[in-house]
Amino acid sequence: MQQPLWSPSASDVATSRMDAFRQYVNHRFGLTLEGYAPLHAWSIGQRADFWLALAEFFEVQFSTPPRELLDEGPDMPDARWFTGATLNYAAHLLRRQDQRPALISITESGTREQLSHAELSAHVAGLQRSLEQAGVVSGDRVAAILPNSWQAIVAMLAVSSLGAVWSSCSPDFGAQGIIDRFGQIEPTLLIACSDYQYAGKSIDLSDRLAEVLRQLPSVERLLLVPGPAATQGARPACSQPVEHWQDFYQPGGTPGFRALPFDHPLYILYSSGTTGVPKCIVHGSGGVLLQHLKELGLHTDLKADDRLFYYTTCGWMMWNWLASGLAVGATLVLYDGSPFHPSDTRLIDLIDTERINVFGVSARYLAALEKAGVQPARSHRLDSLRSILSTGSPLSPESFDYVYRDIKHDLRLSSISGGTDIVSCFALGNPLLPVWRGELQGPGLGMAVEVWNEAGQRVIGEKGELVCTRHFPSMPLSFWNDPDGSRYRAAYFERFPGVWAQGDYAEQTGQGGLVIHGRSDAVLNPGGVRIGTAEIYRQVQRIEEVLESVAIGQSWQGDVRVVLFVRLREGIELDEQLQQRIRQEIRRHATPRHVPARILAVPDIPRTLSGKIVELAVRNVVHGQPVRNTEALANPEALQHFRDRVELDD
Numbered sequence: 177m178q179q180p181l182w183s184p185s186a187s188d189v190a191t192s193r194m195d196a197f198r199q200y201v202n203h204r205f206g207l208t209l210e211g212y213a214p215l216h217a218w219s220i221g222q223r224a225d226f227w228l229a230l231a232e233f234f235e236v237q238f239s240t241p242p243r244e245l246l247d248e249g250p251d252m253p254d255a256r257w258f259t260g261a262t263l264n265y266a267a268h269l270l271r272r273q274d275q276r277p278a279l280i281s282i283t284e285s286g287t288r289e290q291l292s293h294a295e296l297s298a299h300v301a302g303l304q305r306s307l308e309q310a311g312v313v314s315g316d317r318v319a320a321i322l323p324n325s326w327q328a329i330v331a332m333l334a335v336s337s338l339g340a341v342w343s344s345c346s347p348d349f350g351a352q353g354i355i356d357r358f359g360q361i362e363p364t365l366l367i368a369c370s371d372y373q374y375a376g377k378s379i380d381l382s383d384r385l386a387e388v389l390r391q392l393p394s395v396e397r398l399l400l401v402p403g404p405a406a407t408q409g410a411r412p413a414c415s416q417p418v419e420h421w422q423d424f425y426q427p428g429g430t431p432g433f434r435a436l437p438f439d440h441p442l443y444i445l446y447s448s449g450t451t452g453v454p455k456c457i458v459h460g461s462g463g464v465l466l467q468h469l470k471e472l473g474l475h476t477d478l479k480a481d482d483r484l485f486y487y488t489t490c491g492w493m494m495w496n497w498l499a500s501g502l503a504v505g506a507t508l509v510l511y512d513g514s515p516f517h518p519s520d521t522r523l524i525d526l527i528d529t530e531r532i533n534v535f536g537v538s539a540r541y542l543a544a545l546e547k548a549g550v551q552p553a554r555s556h557r558l559d560s561l562r563s564i565l566s567t568g569s570p571l572s573p574e575s576f577d578y579v580y581r582d583i584k585h586d587l588r589l590s591s592i593s594g595g596t597d598i599v600s601c602f603a604l605g606n607p608l609l610p611v612w613r614g615e616l617q618g619p620g621l622g623m624a625v626e627v628w629n630e631a632g633q634r635v636i637g638e639k640g641e642l643v644c645t646r647h648f649p650s651m652p653l654s655f656w657n658d659p660d661g662s663r664y665r666a667a668y669f670e671r672f673p674g675v676w677a678q679g680d681y682a683e684q685t686g687q688g689g690l691v692i693h694g695r696s697d698a699v700l701n702p703g704g705v706r707i708g709t710a711e712i713y714r715q716v717q718r719i720e721e722v723l724e725s726v727a728i729g730q731s732w733q734g735d736v737r738v739v740l741f742v743r744l745r746e747g748i749e750l751d752e753q754l755q756q757r758i759r760q761e762i763r764r765h766a767t768p769r770h771v772p773a774r775i776l777a778v779p780d781i782p783r784t785l786s787g788k789i790v791e792l793a794v795r796n797v798v799h800g801q802p803v804r805n806t807e808a809l810a811n812p813e814a815l816q817h818f819r820d821r822v823e824l825d826d
Contacts, residue, residue, distance in 0.1 A: 180610030192607040212608045219621040234469045239435035255647035264433035265461040266337040269502040281326040284513020298427040303334040306425035314339030319363035323512035339434045343444040346489035347372040351387040353807035362394035371403035375514040385412040438462035456656030463649035467600040468500035477607040480505030486536035492786040493596045531560040538568035546578040563588045570692040570710040573614035615689030627684045642682040681708045698791035700729040715762040721748045728795040740772035750777040780814035
């Protein structure tokens with residue numbers, strides 16, 4: 177009988193913020209809720225009371241209290257939360273004003289800078305004054321092309337303190353990818369770095385910035401942040417005035433905070449853009465703040481003085497999520513650069529040197545560590561490490577085994593899943609629940625997460641569509657330039673009217689956990705049977721010679737056949753013997769229907785800029801169809817390896 181990989185001790189439960197919140201709810205509402213399941217059920221059944229209790233528990237400071245907690249509206253996307261309330265997101269992230277570290281910013285080359293909470297506040301105050309003098313007002317869009325650095329956090333907080341709207345990309349975006357995003361929202365100010373480092377190389381951005389600025393006529397000025405190789409005089413050729421970060425402001429004083437409506441726009445994030453121009457997703461201040469307080473404070477059990485790390489860039493929603501760790505008083509450890517330079521243990525080293533408590537990475541990163549033979553349990557102390565978080569793609573059961581075998585046996589491994597769409601999670605970790613192999617621990621509080629079959633019926637122990645049946649505060653306010661909301665409704669509410677369909681192919685287990693089997697739009701249908709691509713990847717990951725893979729369904733003779741592309745270790749050839757081993761592994765651990773009809777080798781696999789494999793783009797290339805927006809890809813040249821493959825003609 178399967179046993180959990182980790183279970184909370186009585187002490188773990190008693191000292192967790194989640195259990196403290198349960199007790200608060202019981203006292204506040206005269207209840208006797210015991211354990212997580214009853215607490216979750218109450219949070220769904222009494223949503224207004226739940227979100228109010230959460231705001232009270234974390235001492236959210238409303239400049240104006242709400243006159244109504246929840247206006248349901250005629251349909252799910254029309255609900256409004258905390259009507260009449262005003263607050264400021266940045267104010268909550270800057271409440272702590274002492275000398276304890278707030279930000280530790282580390283570059284690939286090893287440069288380390290640290291700001292205390294008091295110093296962070298002083299930097300925000302100084303930048304805020306200069307932004308106001310430059311004419312930035314509430315509602316303006318401020319766009320950024322920045323590394324994951326302390327300057328990015330300072331800039332975001334200064335912008336949001338004024339009620340302006342923050343939107344960011346990472347420096348590895350191409351010019352057209354940046355223009356496709358920022359061109360839609362018409363920013364008045366661009367904050368960008370002059371250069372950045374990755375994998376031991378320094379990349380100058382002068383020409384790219386010049387191209388971007390030529391095609392963003394709304395930008396009135398450029399604020400240039402020095403990169404690792406920059407000089408004071410670094411400047412792209414552009415018509416807009418250029419201000420240098422070092423000269424633009426002087427830190428000092430106390431920031432002011434504009435009181436804003438609960439649903440005032442805070443962030444504009446972007447869909448991946450692999451099927452067209454990226455959608456501009458507008459998120460509100462109050463919803464983001466409450467959702468992140470819940471996820472970081474309760475589900476992650478992050479406390480004041482804890483150190484939180486997530487390997488991310490400013491182009492991925494996990495950066496926005498990471499920033500909210502300041503709202504619970506934690507220290508953010510920021511890293512920018514390759515996770516494997518100069519060695520495979522670069523990020524693992526940070527756990528010990530920076531005393532990291534919560535360590536967040538992608539599923540791909542953990543799989544790569546295992547493939548590289550890295551065994552941190554033998555080489556590192558890791559005594560500060562309490563939890564590992566993983567997202568970006570489904571975490572395979574084998575990666576669960578790897579973490580507990582080769583990294584640390586007494587930590588909580590939390591596979592989490594949500595998305596840019598909600599800048600948060602549907603399902604994630606939980607300090608009150610055990611960790612089961614291959615499973616997300618369960619749905620978040622206030623999230624009415626279910627799995628539905630094709631008929632719109634809830635199923636348990638069967639695969640289907642991941643849905644959320646009730647409104648929650650961090651749903652997008654809107655899509656930018658979508659005045660009637662038609663594009664927004666089409667994205668999430670056409671599949672099941674009035675119900676949010678996330679686009680994940682998932683399964684709810686008997687013990688309350690969730691398994692994500694891949695994206696719904698990438699599900700394979702050989703013989704009419706739905707197969708999630710993650711089910712195939714989990715088996716292929718077992719093969720030592722294979723570094724990574726991508727599976728698609730190829731239309732063939734009136735049906736669909738599974739085609740698997742593999743990227744192999746250097747010097748390995750895809751001979752018949754290796755193909756047979758791959759097929760046998762898939763057949764043994766999945767089903768005969770999962771076995772690919774064709775297995776082909778490729779030297780590279782295309783990914784989005786946030787590192788996600790793009791099955792749809794590969795499928796389009798195989799079928800001779802156009803890929804609409806290659807600027808959304810980190811390595812668009814990889815698509816050529818899938819074009820006109822004669823092996824797929826018979």
